[in-house]
Amino acid sequence: MATLNVLVLVCLGYVxxxxxxxxxxxxxxxxxxxxxxxxPLVYTLSLSIYCTAWTxxxxxxxxxxxxxxxxxxxxxxxxxxxxxxxxxxxxxxxxRSQRVTSIADLISSRxxxxxxxxxxxxxxxxxxxxxxxALQLQSITLSFSIFAEADPxxxxxxASSVFWVSAGLAMFAILFxxxxxxxNERHHGVVTAIAIEAVVKLVALLAVGIFVVWxxxxxxxxxxxxxxxSEIGQWSVDRGRxxxxxFLAAAAFVCLPRMFQVMVVENDDERHLRTAAWxxxxxxxxxxxxxxxxxxxxxxxMPEGSNPDLFVLTIPLALGNDWLAMLSFIGGFSxxxxxxxxxxxxxxxxxxxxxxxxxxxxxxxxxASVSGDVRDIVLFSRRVSIAAIMALGFFYYRLSGGGAAxxxxxxxxxxxxxxxxxxxxxxxxxxxxxxTGALVGLTxxxxxxxxxxxxxxxxxxLMPPEVLxxxxxxxxxxxxxxxxxxxxxDPMVHSxxxxxxxxxxxxxxxxxxxxxxxxxxxxxxxxxxxxxxSAGPRGWTGSVAQSEDLMIMTQRIxxxxxxxxxxxxxxERQGGRGYLxxxxxxxxxxxxxxxxxxxxxxxxxxxxxxxVGGSSVSVEDLLAVADExxxxxxxxGQLEAKSAELTRTARKLREANEKLTQISMQKDAFLxxxxxxxxxxxxxxxxxxxxxxxxEGLTAEERTRYxxxxxxxxxxxxxxxxxxxxxxxxxxxQVNLNMGDGTLKDVLDRAVSTALTGAERPMRVRRNRxxxxxxLHTDLDRLAQVFINVISNAQKYCDAPEPSxxxxxxxxxxxxxxxxxxxxxxxxxxxxxxxFEKFARVGSDKAGGAGxxxxxxxxxxxxxxxxxxxxxxxxxxxxxxxxxxxxxxxAQ
Amino acid sequence: MNEKRNPDAEPxxxxxxxxxxxxxxxxxxxxxxxxxxxxxxxGLFAIPLLWPAExxxxxxxxxxxxxxxxxxxxxxxxxxxxxxxxxxxxxxxREAKEPESE
Numbered sequence: 001m002a003t004l005n006v007l008v009l010v011c012l013g014y015v016x017x018x019x020x021x022x023x024x025x026x027x028x029x030x031x032x033x034x035x036x037x038x039x040p041l042v043y044t045l046s047l048s049i050y051c052t053a054w055t056x057x058x059x060x061x062x063x064x065x066x067x068x069x070x071x072x073x074x075x076x077x078x079x080x081x082x083x084x085x086x087x088x089x090x091x092x093x094x095x096r097s098q099r100v101t102s103i104a105d106l107i108s109s110r111x112x113x114x115x116x117x118x119x120x121x122x123x124x125x126x127x128x129x130x131x132x133x134a135l136q137l138q139s140i141t142l143s144f145s146i147f148a149e150a151d152p153x154x155x156x157x158x159a160s161s162v163f164w165v166s167a168g169l170a171m172f173a174i175l176f177x178x179x180x181x182x183x184n185e186r187h188h189g190v191v192t193a194i195a196i197e198a199v200v201k202l203v204a205l206l207a208v209g210i211f212v213v214w215x216x217x218x219x220x221x222x223x224x225x226x227x228x229x230s231e232i233g234q235w236s237v238d239r240g241r242x243x244x245x246x247f248l249a250a251a252a253f254v255c256l257p258r259m260f261q262v263m264v265v266e267n268d269d270e271r272h273l274r275t276a277a278w279x280x281x282x283x284x285x286x287x288x289x290x291x292x293x294x295x296x297x298x299x300x301x302m303p304e305g306s307n308p309d310l311f312v313l314t315i316p317l318a319l320g321n322d323w324l325a326m327l328s329f330i331g332g333f334s335x336x337x338x339x340x341x342x343x344x345x346x347x348x349x350x351x352x353x354x355x356x357x358x359x360x361x362x363x364x365x366x367x368a369s370v371s372g373d374v375r376d377i378v379l380f381s382r383r384v385s386i387a388a389i390m391a392l393g394f395f396y397y398r399l400s401g402g403g404a405a406x407x408x409x410x411x412x413x414x415x416x417x418x419x420x421x422x423x424x425x426x427x428x429x430x431x432x433x434x435x436t437g438a439l440v441g442l443t444x445x446x447x448x449x450x451x452x453x454x455x456x457x458x459x460x461x462l463m464p465p466e467v468l469x470x471x472x473x474x475x476x477x478x479x480x481x482x483x484x485x486x487x488x489x490d491p492m493v494h495s496x497x498x499x500x501x502x503x504x505x506x507x508x509x510x511x512x513x514x515x516x517x518x519x520x521x522x523x524x525x526x527x528x529x530x531x532x533x534s535a536g537p538r539g540w541t542g543s544v545a546q547s548e549d550l551m552i553m554t555q556r557i558x559x560x561x562x563x564x565x566x567x568x569x570x571x572e573r574q575g576g577r578g579y580l581x582x583x584x585x586x587x588x589x590x591x592x593x594x595x596x597x598x599x600x601x602x603x604x605x606x607x608x609x610x611x612v613g614g615s616s617v618s619v620e621d622l623l624a625v626a627d628e629x630x631x632x633x634x635x636x637g638q639l640e641a642k643s644a645e646l647t648r649t650a651r652k653l654r655e656a657n658e659k660l661t662q663i664s665m666q667k668d669a670f671l672x673x674x675x676x677x678x679x680x681x682x683x684x685x686x687x688x689x690x691x692x693x694x695x696e697g698l699t700a701e702e703r704t705r706y707x708x709x710x711x712x713x714x715x716x717x718x719x720x721x722x723x724x725x726x727x728x729x730x731x732x733x734q735v736n737l738n739m740g741d742g743t744l745k746d747v748l749d750r751a752v753s754t755a756l757t758g759a760e761r762p763m764r765v766r767r768n769r770x771x772x773x774x775x776l777h778t779d780l781d782r783l784a785q786v787f788i789n790v791i792s793n794a795q796k797y798c799d800a801p802e803p804s805x806x807x808x809x810x811x812x813x814x815x816x817x818x819x820x821x822x823x824x825x826x827x828x829x830x831x832x833x834x835x836f837e838k839f840a841r842v843g844s845d846k847a848g849g850a851g852x853x854x855x856x857x858x859x860x861x862x863x864x865x866x867x868x869x870x871x872x873x874x875x876x877x878x879x880x881x882x883x884x885x886x887x888x889x890x891a892q
Numbered sequence: 893m894n895e896k897r898n899p900d901a902e903p904x905x906x907x908x909x910x911x912x913x914x915x916x917x918x919x920x921x922x923x924x925x926x927x928x929x930x931x932x933x934x935g936l937f938a939i940p941l942l943w944p945a946e947x948x949x950x951x952x953x954x955x956x957x958x959x960x961x962x963x964x965x966x967x968x969x970x971x972x973x974x975x976x977x978x979x980x981x982x983x984x985x986r987e988a989k990e991p992e993s994e
Contacts, residue, residue, distance in 0.1 A: 068940075068958055075937050078966065082973050083930030085923065224956040235953035239941045246937065274980060278973035285966050292959055 007147050007329065014330055015168065018337075021196055022176045022189030029188035038268045040275030046191045046262045047280050048198035050077060050253060051287055052132070053139035053336035054410045056201055059288060061309035063295040067232040072242055074288050076249030078281040084273050088263070090428055091254070092273060094530045095264035099597040102350040103260040103420065110427035110527050111435035112520035113605050118354035120442050121420060125257045125350060126389070128416035129343050131409040133393030136336035139309075140165050143332050146313050147325075162397060169340045170390040174383045177345035190341060191266055197334035202286060204331025208312050209290020211324055212297045216315075223293050230296045240493040245411065248496055251418035257346035258339065265346075340390070348385035356381040361607070412453055415496055419445035422504040426511070431524045433507070436514035441507025448499035452480045456491065550591060553607060558594065566594060673839045677720055681713040688713075723852040727838070730859035737779040737863060744809060744816065745772035747780055751787030752807075755795060763795050764804040771809045774816055778883060782860050786868065789853045790820050790879045797877065798824035816885055819871060821878040832870050926976040929969065936965040 055073060062070035080087065100106040104125065108118035141162050176189040217223040227233060253259055267273075298311030301318060313332065316325040360377060422441050426433035472478055481491045483498050516524065554563040570590060571581040581587050588608060595604035688706040692698065698706075729735050752765055776783070794805050800823045810817045827835060836858045839851040854868075861868045866883030940962070943953045 067955065068962065071962055075962075075966075078969060079930050079933050079937070082933055082969055083927070085926050086930070224959075227959070228954045228956050230955075233955045235940070235943050235955060235958045237940065242941060243938070274977045278970050278977055281966070281970045281973065285963065285970065289963065292955070 004144070004147050007144070007326065010326060010330065011333060014333065015172070015337075018193045018196065019172070019175075022172075022193040025192035026176070026189035040269075040272040040279070042191060042195045043267065043269075043272040044276040044279040044283065045195035045198040046266060047259070047276060048201070048283055049194055049258055049262060049338045049342050050256075051198075051201065051284070051335060052339040052410075053136050053332050054132075055287070056205065056332045056335040057139050057143070057309050057312055058410065059291045060295045060298065060311045061307070063291050064232065064299055064308035064311065067234075067236060068292065069237050069241060069245065070291060071288055072245040073249045074284040076246045076251070077253040078284055079246070080250045080253050081277050081280050084277040087254070087425075087428075088273055088277075089270065090530060092264050092267050092270055094428065094527050095260075096267065096270070097530060098526070099593045101265060101353060101597065102346055103255060103257055103424070104350045104354055105596075106260070106264075107420065107423055107427065107438065108354070110523055111423075111433075111438050112517050112523055114435050114520075115354060115358055117423075117435060117438055117442075118350075120439065120446075122347075122350040122354050124416065124419060124442065124446055126347060126392070128413045129257060129347055130389065130392045130396050132413045133340055133343060133389070134397035135409055136340050137162050137166055137393060137397045139332060140336050142307075142310060143313055143329050146310055146317065147329070159398075162394065166340075166390045166394045169337055170344065170387050172337070173341045173344040173348075173386050173390075177341065177348070177386065178379055178382045187266065187345070190345065191262070194262070194338045194342065197338040198283070201331040201334045202283065204327045204334075205287060205290065205312065207324060208316060208328050209294060211321065212290065212294050212315065216297055216301075216319065217293065223296070226300070227292060227296045230299055232292075232296065232299075238490055238493075241490050244490075244493040244496045248411070248414045248418055251421045251500075252414040255417045255420040255424060257350065257417075258343040261342055261346035261349075340393075344386045344389050347389050348382045351385040351389070352378060352381040356385065411492060415453055415492070415499065416446070416449050418496070419449055419499060419503055421500070422507045426507055427524070428527055430511075431521075431528045432511055432516075433524065434511045434514045434516040435520055437507045437509075437511025440510035441503045444506040445499045445503030448502060449495065452483065452498060453491065453495035456480050550588075550608075554591065554595065566591075670838065674724065677839065678717065681717045681720075685710050685713045685717075720852075723856060727852055727856050727859065730856060730863065733863075735863060738781060739778060740780050741775065741777050742780045743772070744774040744776055744818070745769055747776070747784050748772055748787060748807060748818075751784045751791055754784070755788045755791035759795055761795070761803065763798065764802070765791075766804060766806045768808060774809065774811070774885070776816070776883070776885075778864050782864065783883070786857045786860050786881060787818075787820075789857050790868070790881065793853065793879075794820060794822040794824070794877060798822040800824045800876075811885070812882070814885060815866070815882045817880060817882045819874070819878060819880050821871070821874050822876045824877050826872075826874075826877040827870060829872070832872060835870060836868075922976065922979055926973075926980070929972055929976070933965070933969045936969075937962070 059070045059073070062073075094100070095106060098106070098109050100109055104118040104121035107121050108114050111117050144161055176193070177187060213220065213223050217226055254263075294311055294315065295308065298306075298308060298315050302308075302311065302314060306314065312328050313325060316322070316328060357378065360381070419442060422445070423433070423438035426441075427438070470479065481489075481494055483494070486494070489497075551563060551567055554566065558566065567581060570587050574581050574587070592604050592608050595607065688710050692703060692706050748767065752767075756763060756765070791805065795803070798805070802823075804823050806819075806821045808819045808821070810819075836854050838855045857868050861881065861883070864883055866881065868879060868881045871878035871880045940958065943958070
């Protein structure tokens, strides 16, 4: 018979073994030969702290009371692990890239490094986990008491054993959980010890199961028959509870601080998840495989009224298999210790980083970097936190009396911890989730959980029965277990449904209604899109930050050697030679992350802020800069528009310049031509006048002839000057039109008679006078001038033997068209485009004109609103003069 | 004004190809299957909700068959998860760079 003393000895030996393993693993890790410590297997086994003493002992009790419902506690985590690709992978990646130290740190970091939120989560976690720790203490004590009962010779004191157990666990957690400050560095010792404990508890439970199935019942077939014949032999599961507890277990699996610790914080390599995704469900399956058989056999064998929670222990004892009982005891002990150690570590990190450190920092009033050794203070606060949490658990156990009330606390704690889920999942997958939303959601969920589950579950002391019966102040719709009058539900399902759904709803509504701070939005993007970019938000500028100060502060947090190593690495990365890197934003950011691994995100941010001081660029500043650059962008847009306008203007100016140059050249050419035209008559005038002056004895006849030549030439000069003047006046548009009424016939009569008077050769003019009775309202003199010019041209240039001119008048489209067609050979095609240019003359200067006549005609006709053009293909020289009708003109 | 900047930026971010090689295609579908697995698992574990559970109801399901069903489903999920894990391990080359990582 195993005596209690042997048991205590075995326990102590086991604990010493764990110490040894943890110590050896830490040493191994320190020397860098710890590759096997970083295998997926160790990671998977460390996850097994999910299976606490509550599941080791309690699952059998649960099965004995409610049949297969216990399995939901494992099905939830199985589903979570199987869906690792969706959720856990992201969670782990975020946790690693942001160097979070706990679930509170993750939530705080996601919602703009808000410490308020971190405190809320920490309080929630402490409230949820402390009873859980008490539960572990109870299970150890109970298992001790079983052996004490079996060993009448022993002197067993329950109270003192609980005290020593909790003190020992606290010691272990302090020794191995706070060796290194950086919570983000792996606690190889603890993790390895947990892995061993995982193996021990699995082996223990499997051993009991195999003993029960093959040793007691006699094989699989008989045990199945026995199960069907037992009082839990029929499927009778509350459907609501089946669903709710599966969901709850899944949620708690992610949100429990200790699970977060081993799953995210202690994670060495993201790829380990891939293995754990199937290996951990396998572990859970093995853990629950023999639960129902053990429960059924226990119900058969054990006397009425014995505690089914301890069947795992009592069955081997009752059947005289002491060593198996011992193994089973060690298994239960393992479950309890591993859970308590990790939970205490995780909680102490949260308490110290989010509650103690901020208080201490603010009490130092901004002298954190230069006063005292922060490293020691953080470690100390963490150790005190562990002790305090263990003490809390101990007192909770003492106060609650260790009765049956504790047994139900496991699920109640799950429901409390699960309140973090909406904020967590929302933070990971929804960028619109805000700090306000998370705070409101957590508060609503927490309040409802306390009101509907925690207080009613604690018994009459905290919530009077009449409140439970009739609601507070007699408001029946507020009854804690039948909110809004929905009665008859299982209290657990009721609470989970209301608290989580209202939590999620409040979270969503408050998130939608509030506006996140810039830092929150940046962090939100970092979290939700963690796979796209794993870089942190840039927040610091180091122009004022002193590297020495940073070095001093970092030494105090990380330790001198680590700080030197980190700074030197950074300095090398920057390409410098010294030991101190330039305080670039990238360096400050890396430093903040490094520090956040030790003291949490919010604290690290605050500490660097203290040193970098006023020169820290807040995200608000960055956004302001962004706004400014948006304005600059707009301004440059305006500039570009203006520049485009300038380009257009410049092009116009260039065109105008070209035109001016062209015109200037035209003017030069014109002046040259004019000088030439003036010079010819001047030459002959000078020559003949010199002859008359210098030659003696000129006859009268000769003198008359020379004078006539001089007269003719000066006449020609006058005419030329008149024409030039006329043309210049016309071209400048300074001409005054002398508008008058008349008929076309009169004008033509005048023009024909004027043009043909004194002609050297007679020219026959054919007219249709009837058609010419068209009234005109125009400058009749100018029109006559045009006609005269055209007719005299025909008269001059017509080379026919019997020259004749046909003048025909038509009315074409509201215009009077007068065609002058002679029977000559006309103007050669290549000259047709030239005849209206100034000084253009066709052929030799047969008639001695200046070549301005037609140019003048064209100007005149433009002024009169008509035009004059050459009509080719009319069988001779042909000009067409068109001008508006009188009534048209009048109508205008 | 944007036209000036974009030509520089565009070649750097080449659009992903529309069609993938057979192997990449298989890997994507494998990832899809791995994602669907938890939904299948939830469905399988929800089936017991349809069984008659009240003591008075006719034709009750025996505990042994319930245990068999639950544990078989469970084992199936584990095996399927392990198969996906092994398959994913064999083709890890571009996993990190996969654009559709989420």
